[in-house]
Amino acid sequence: MFIDVAKIKVKAGDGGDGAVSFYREKYVAAGGPDGGDGGRGGNIVFQVDTNLSTLADFRYKRKYAASNGENGSGKRCSGRGAQDLIIRVPQGTLVRDLESGRLLADLSTDEPQIIARGGKGGWGNSHFATPTRQTPRFSKPGHPGEAFELQLELKLLADVGLVGFPNVGKSTLISVVSEAKPNIANYHFTTLTPVLGVVFMGEGQSFVMADIPGLIEGAGEGAGLGHQFLRHVERCRLLVHMVDISGSEGRDPKEDFETINRELKKFNDELSQRPMLVVGNKCDLATDEQIEDFQKFVEEQGYDFFPIMAAIRHDVDPLLKRIQEKLSQLPPVVRFEPDPVPVVEMDPAQAGAVTIHNEDGIFVVEGEWLLQLLRSINFDDYESLQYFQRVLINSGVIDALREAGASEGDTVSMYDLEFDFVE
Known part of the structure; x- marks a missing residue:
């Protein structure tokens, strides 16, 4: 069956989380933090396969996900990066972002094209040691991999x-x-x-x-x-x-x-x-x-x-x-240039933007970047809590809560975390 249009979803792998670890060895005092970084998530790579002539395979499998990177470990050991997921398509396939219609790649040559990049691994706690913070008990989570809903369109290469x-x-x-x-x-x-x-x-x-x-x-x-x-x-x-x-x-x-x-x-x-x-x-x-x-x-x-x-x-x-x-006398077969990545100018004040709404006296705070922040915090560690507080202050979340009407003792909810607002 000749199929020349298909829609699929792809998800690159997430980066592995950084490790919280401390060096321990007999007769070695205060070994210090030695948590390693997380590994990189796998990319989604499209590769031309000259043995394929249609997009029929994508009628039966429409979701593709690369593996996540491994988490870091002690002794400053970084997690292993995940292998890339290679998706084979016929020569002449165009790959578009379904939501925006932007052309991501024209698979007309043998050169592989990375469509979705895997997330970077998070830092281990060894990166956060300072002269005044010698035992950091927190690390950074891995970055999420890119995800797209794609439209594949086959345009045969013929003279x-x-x-x-x-x-x-x-x-x-x-x-x-x-x-x-x-x-x-x-x-x-x-x-x-x-x-x-x-x-x-x-x-x-x-x-x-x-x-x-x-x-x-x-x-x-x-x-x-x-x-x-x-x-x-x-x-x-x-x-x-x-x-x-x-x-x-x-x-x-x-x-x-x-x-x-x-x-x-x-x-x-x-x-x-x-x-x-x-x-x-x-x-x-x-x-x-x-x-x-x-x-x-x-x-x-x-x-x-x-x-x-x-x-x-x-x-x-x-x-x-x-x-x-x-x-x-004519130029070569037409090949389409990918559309440039749109440049979105973001107001620095919006970089840590959150939405706040009052639900029966509870101030609910939401923002995509908060999920990443919460994953990195060890709430049983005093220094980690201080780091969390500084981020909320510097990003303007505390000021935004005040503007929303929060006062001393009010309950603030951030996803699975609830705490009392303190002036």
Whole structure:
């Protein structure tokens, strides 16, 4: 089954927690703190796998989580960093942040791409020793890993894209010029998925041709099957527009030509400016007058025209040679640059922002950064409590409680922690 769009959730590993430990050895007095740091959490890494051709695997597994880093230990031993989680995708896959739509990576090369970074490990208590605080009984927790909901979108890498109405002979053409074996039959929408074929033009010379399922009027707005696959045309360096020049389907070839061009422009305006060759197929069913009239119509618009009979490979070689000539003059296959990370200017006063609301006389304080802070505090240790108090004062939480109406003796709740407010 050909699947070219998928949605998944990824979560990089959290960093390991720093350790609280003190060096103890016989005959060694006051060994001091020796808690090690936590290990780094595993990254989420996307890697191209040329053996894959669709995103079908992501229909069955949609959540991916890397391992967390190990916690630190005594003797200043750092925790082991977690292994990266490698997710393999077909070549040409775009990775987007589903919430913002930002393009994170274009997997068009063999280079692995880190999409979600693992959290850094927390510091052990050995980092917090000072001349006046010689026995710190607290450490830092590990940082959480990045998490994203992603949209994967496959855009096939092909040099040449075959476009046109259904049943005009695109599948027949790709079958006679390459080793591709698409389904071929005399009815519409025989081709339900894009088909890639490699066209060899001699030693060391070849190009990739893609048979895009037939388009119809309204495809750019979602009609028919072709709209599902127009995205695969976007990477093509050259378009080959195939038309049934005989009108055997009861349609006017000129109208077909203009209709498909309109749909390409609706979907992506750049496609209307992409270099294009026009192929008139089924010449054996057309009169000389029909061929000459259509050729004049096409050439007046600045396109090269090639009348062929794809089924018997008649006059196909001149078309292939012209394709090769055009490709030699065109830039490489389109690759999309990731969008830059948006720069959010934060007011320093908001760096330690919290929300405070009164629930039946209890002042409830919430803030994401508070969760990290609470994890690092040893509430059985006096020095750790002093550190906690200094952070609340310096971050403005105490002032914010006063502004919210808290006074001496009122109860303050921070997640699982409750204490009395002291002026």
